[in-house]
Amino acid sequence: MADLDVSDLHGALTDKALNSMNFLNEVAQHYPDAISLAAGRPAEEFYAIEDLHSYLDTFCAYLRDELGYDEAAVRRTVFQYGRTKGIVHRLVARNLLADEGITVDPEALVVTVGCQEAMVLALRALRKDANDVLLAVEPAYVGITGAARLLDLPVLPVAGGNDGIDLDDLIAVVKAAKADGLRPRACYVMPDFANPSGLSLDLETRQRLLDVAAEQDFLLLEDNPYGLFPVEGVDRVPTLKTLDTERRVIYLGSFAKTALPGARVGYVVADQLVAHPDGTTSLLADELSKIKSMVTVNTSAIGQAMIGGKLLQHECSLVAANQRERSTYAANLHALTKGLAARFPDGEVTWNVPSGGFFLVVTVPFVVDDALLAKSAQEYGVLWTPMGHFYDGDAPIHALRLSCSSVTPAELEPALDRLAALIRDQL
Amino acid sequence: MADLDVSDLHGALTDKALNSMNFLNEVAQHYPDAISLAAGRPAEEFYAIEDLHSYLDTFCAYLRDELGYDEAAVRRTVFQYGRTKGIVHRLVARNLLADEGITVDPEALVVTVGCQEAMVLALRALRKDANDVLLAVEPAYVGITGAARLLDLPVLPVAGGNDGIDLDDLIAVVKAAKADGLRPRACYVMPDFANPSGLSLDLETRQRLLDVAAEQDFLLLEDNPYGLFPVEGVDRVPTLKTLDTERRVIYLGSFAKTALPGARVGYVVADQLVAHPDGTTSLLADELSKIKSMVTVNTSAIGQAMIGGKLLQHECSLVAANQRERSTYAANLHALTKGLAARFPDGEVTWNVPSGGFFLVVTVPFVVDDALLAKSAQEYGVLWTPMGHFYDGDAPIHALRLSCSSVTPAELEPALDRLAALIRDQL
Known part of the structure; x- marks a missing residue:
């Protein structure tokens, strides 16, 4: 029974x-x-167990040599509970500068258990009540839809069309939602070689998307797991976050495709300023961190050490790696x-x-x-x-x-x- | 601004x-x-970086020698995306048998990103609508209260008293909740050396708690991070899950205090049977696994390898370790x-x-x-x-x-x- x-x-x-x-x-x-x-898993032919040993040693050497930690602090950093927002934040910030031209305060980063947890944190924060809705370019990665379902956040599909996003449809969906008393909080979009469509937004579409988001006052959730993999001869297009001059974009990062999935390390750039009743402001990253402390406490320090070591071995550029x-x-x-x-x-x-x-x-x-x-x-x-x-x-x-x-x-x-x-x- | x-x-x-x-x-x-x-972090004086290298090698040897994996499969297991319910499930089942006398089908286990994610999965599954409530012995670990808040699940406190739980108060709270049209889904309890009270339930109280849960038809969420640490001369008392003859207990496990927090590996034993409209049944673990796939996809394989290696090096007994x-x-x-x-x-x-x-x-x-x-x-x-x-x-x-x-x-x-x-x- x-x-x-x-x-x-x-x-x-x-x-x-x-x-x-x-x-x-x-x-x-x-x-x-x-x-x-x-x-959709990455190629595994280049993986070697020895590399994991090497990444760990490289990361420990960084803690010692660059951050000046003594041996007890090195051990504590990889073995113990740690900073909720992560321990590779400085290296991730260097990576974003090297590979995407994004300048980010490491304090505005939350290192997460893969990009999936980053989505969960962002959606949880943005869903205040039953009037809040998420927009998502369709066809959409099932992970964003599933996360929204878990958090009781309805998803309104926006047509992807042949250009990766149909901006007229986006505006129409937003206006219709608002007319229904709903509040579109953010639009989820994968501008580079999207899963599943394979489509990318051109530069003009990215600029216009940022304009629409500003005009209609919603955030953009930019997910970029595949941006480092253009075919030969194709130039990379700047990310929305690179083009973002008014903190309109929450950037979701993954190391699953560019380093290794088994570390389960991703991150979110959330540099938005949040006003509090006492007149202070905080970074949205700090609000997401509070949520994270109740979802996974912190991201595995050992997983982070693997990603940190790999980044350090390639001067923080995953393009090169x-x-x-x-x-x-x-x-x-x-x-x-x-x-x-x-x-x-x-x-x-x-x-x-x-x-x-x-x-x-x-x-x-x-x-x-x-x-x-x-x-x-x-x-x-x-x-x-x-x-x-x-x-x-x-x-x-x-x-x-x-x-x-x-x-x-x-x-x-x-x-x-x-x-x-x-x-x-x-x- | x-x-x-x-x-x-x-x-x-x-x-x-x-x-x-x-x-x-x-x-x-x-x-x-x-x-x-x-x-509340564990002692760190016995940690050594070399142990991490050794745990990884031990786990890989187990994949090769005991599970018969070839080198490509070993690499795939630690580097790639993997089984949502985890890759150390067999070892965790051996550990539960060795240290707690709990016999569990490894398929009824979900390996999680620490015990915190296990709580999130269980609470998410059990919260169907606004009538559902959680009971928690007070004073309560703040992680369970925080997880419930994130999931819009109200928490009704139950007095802890001097014995770790006041069963009369428990019954009164449950009856009052039902009279208010609420549905108490589960009671969260830490029966061994609880955080924060330090109190433990004696054997008779455990038996009576199981009886009350059966009579009033709610589940018990048993959290046991500290059970392996009685002082000298104190006998361990069987866990609720050890005493549970009718799948009334969802057991939340942690390796943070008994192995290392930096791996962020915990688990949930969810052997309850779930009925579906088509007449089939599934394990609650499989339902929790669906939720997990949208929270963290899977638990870091590298983190799991550390815990697996440590378990293997101690014949799967953390009492011994x-x-x-x-x-x-x-x-x-x-x-x-x-x-x-x-x-x-x-x-x-x-x-x-x-x-x-x-x-x-x-x-x-x-x-x-x-x-x-x-x-x-x-x-x-x-x-x-x-x-x-x-x-x-x-x-x-x-x-x-x-x-x-x-x-x-x-x-x-x-x-x-x-x-x-x-x-x-x-x-």
């Missing part, structure tokens, strides 16, 4: 967003022999688009050609759902992600996401053969 | 619980030369109570004599508040914790908490001299 009924538990547990992640993981586990064009990875992703992305062109020359099946990142979207003339993915895994031996998982509603979606990040060159052609067979059998 | 007003952010940010933690941390930072009888630490805490606790007796022989100031753990409570004939702590830090050079931080209301509290866990024997006598001077000056 059951002890609890799911209908007596928090509603998020039966929500599509939370069950998407679960379903996708389970399919991958059930068909371990299928080639995966689904996983990821040259091999960047080439790998670019080569795979090129092979994917070239392979699709060879297999679908007649225009019935189409795809976008992203200028970087991990993902592209294939559009097909039939509905793509979980049942088709299960069939693909079982009968065709290839995994991918139904785009429906990235939309809030239940409207049928005719597209699938392919990932180029964790497939080997040798797997790519057979993977595409299998995918092509599946698609042809549906036509 | 400020960008945001705190009155437009989530109400938890102005709540006492979230600001308590902050205030206490800040006092400690502002007076680094004061001797701390406040910090903590013999030195246990002696240290017991000696400090004895020195504290003996030193108080020497300084306050006349009964005007009293204290309890816990049979283990990190904390004791001193009761004084005047109000103990944050202003007095600030004065103590600045003028007397000693830190402790006002007991008011562990009560929900604003009623004046005449007690303070002393911690014996992270003070050295050499610091203890001067710390007590300073505390005694402060107290005498208030009499």
